[in-house]
Amino acid sequence: MTELKKPKILNIQDVAKSKLFSIQSVDLEFSNGEKRIYERMRPAKREAVLIVPIIDDHLILIREYAVGIENYELGFPKGAVDPGEAPLEAAQRELKEEIGYGARQITPLAKLTMSPSYFSSKMNILIANDLFSEKLEGDEPEPLQQVKWPIARMMELLDHPDFNEARNISALFYVERYLKNNAK
Numbered sequence: 813m814t815e816l817k818k819p820k821i822l823n824i825q826d827v828a829k830s831k832l833f834s835i836q837s838v839d840l841e842f843s844n845g846e847k848r849i850y851e852r853m854r855p856a857k858r859e860a861v862l863i864v865p866i867i868d869d870h871l872i873l874i875r876e877y878a879v880g881i882e883n884y885e886l887g888f889p890k891g892a893v894d895p896g897e898a899p900l901e902a903a904q905r906e907l908k909e910e911i912g913y914g915a916r917q918i919t920p921l922a923k924l925t926m927s928p929s930y931f932s933s934k935m936n937i938l939i940a941n942d943l944f945s946e947k948l949e950g951d952e953p954e955p956l957q958q959v960k961w962p963i964a965r966m967m968e969l970l971d972h973p974d975f976n977e978a979r980n981i982s983a984l985f986y987v988e989r990y991l992k993n994n995a996k
Contacts, residue, residue, distance in 0.1 A: 817843040827851070855932035861903045862890040862979055863918070864987045865911060865940040871966055871987075872911050875957040875974070886959060886974040888983055890935075899936040907940055909950030911958055915940035921986040926979065937983045939990055963991070 819840040828835040834854035841847050865872040865888070878885040889910040893902040903918050922937045961969060969975045969984060 819843070822847070826854070850929075852929070853931050853933075858895070859893045859899060859923075859934045859936055860890060861893060861899050861906060861936045861938060862888050862983050863903045863907055863915075863938045863940050864888050864921075864983050865907060865913060865915065865943060866963065867913070867943045867960075869963050870960040871963060872913070873959045873961055873969075873975075874910055875959060876952070877954070878977075881976075884974060885977055886969075886972060887977050887980040890979070893936075899938070903936070903938045903940065905948060907943075908946050908948035910952070910956055912945060912947040913940075913943040914946040916942035916944065919990070921983070921990055924979065924982055935979055937979075937986050939987055 819842045822839040822841055823837075824839075825837045826834055827837045836852055836854050838850045838852060839847065840850060871888075873886050874889055875884050875886050877883075889906050891902065891906040891910070893899055894905075897905070899920070900918050904914055908914050918938050918940050920936060920938050924935045924937060925931075926933050926935055966984060967988065970981065975981070
């Protein structure tokens with residue numbers, strides 16, 4: 813098999829900008845001489861966290877409005893890693909803001925890319941155990957509804973009509989493997 817050679821970047825140009833996003837046009841030349849223009853979100857160094865909290869043999873999920881699909885989505889607490897903050901610190905903060913718990917044990921499970929053809933973002937998937945009550949004020953526009961889901965039935969979430977987001981589904985599989993490998 814021939815080793816692939818990265819395309820040469822001929823030009824990068826900002827083509828659109830909003831309060832949250834910057835879109836770039838990227839002119840590429842591939843090693844075979846083919847040229848293409850791609851669009852992507854401006855690369856960012858910031859990462860995000862998605863935390864799977866466990867308490868009393870249950871996963872804690874939240875129901876949160878997702879404007880992209882114009883509906884409520886059932887998923888795990890998540891959020892951006894703030895500048896100067898480590899992913900474990902961000903996970904602890906997001907837990908306190910979104911579900912009113914901190915965790916004595918947070919274990920990283922994976923770091924995923926999300927739609928790498930368009931985004932440079934990375935999502936840290938973590939599992940939180942040994943929770944304790946502690947609330948921080950978050951930035952959500954409305955209170956988040958909590959849903960406790962039995963670990964014994966966690967894969968049934970795949971059939972839940974409001975549990976659709978790929979990062980949550982990926983996290984579910986990582987948690988399943990983690991729990992299987994750490995069973996006593």
